[in-house]
Amino acid sequence: MPEFIGSPDGKGRRVAVVVSRFNETVTQALGEGAVATLVECGVDFSDIDVVVVPGAWELPTATRALLGTGRYDCCVVVGAVVRGGTPHFEYVAGEVSRAIMQLGTDFEVPIGFGLLTTDDMAQAEARAGGAHGNKGRDAALAALEMTDLLARLDSVGEEHDGEAEA
Numbered sequence: 001m002p003e004f005i006g007s008p009d010g011k012g013r014r015v016a017v018v019v020s021r022f023n024e025t026v027t028q029a030l031g032e033g034a035v036a037t038l039v040e041c042g043v044d045f046s047d048i049d050v051v052v053v054p055g056a057w058e059l060p061t062a063t064r065a066l067l068g069t070g071r072y073d074c075c076v077v078v079g080a081v082v083r084g085g086t087p088h089f090e091y092v093a094g095e096v097s098r099a100i101m102q103l104g105t106d107f108e109v110p111i112g113f114g115l116l117t118t119d120d121m122a123q124a125e126a127r128a129g130g131a132h133g134n135k136g137r138d139a140a141l142a143a144l145e146m147t148d149l150l151a152r153l154d155s156v157g158e159e160h161d162g163e164a165e166a
Helices: 025-038 058-069 086-109 123-127 137-165
Strands: 015-020 048-053 072-080 111-118 128-130
Touching: 015 025, 015 058, 015 111, 015 137, 025 072, 025 111, 025 123, 025 128, 025 137, 048 058, 048 128, 058 072, 058 086, 072 086, 072 123, 072 137, 086 111, 111 123, 111 137, 123 128
Parallel strands: 015 048, 015 072, 072 111
Antiparallel strands: none
């Protein structure tokens, strides 16, 4: 039984990183973590485009525009939504998450999802290079791994197509 596992190999990949500016101290660290990881994994720095949007709500719109160009092998989306005293948090976090997931399936392009949804800034800071690592890094690794996995799955389909023709 074949098993398919992707690798975070960035060689030859073109990647968009979409960063929400709101909660900037956290989101800047997430974006920097994503870019540094992409470069560590072999993505040429000149093949990374960073797009900054005002807040988390704008992440899906920018991501859709980028995916619509057909230029990118994958995207990394980072931001931080911190719970406040109103239900605004739930609406923003839930709808942005749903929209980003839908874009990935609609365009069939991997999207590394690094939108923090935390109860307070201390939790967000802990996930943006603090005690809990950098979720921008994790999102970049996931995007590259899924890009490689989808390429492997495509090649399996091509192999089976060739068998059917023989």
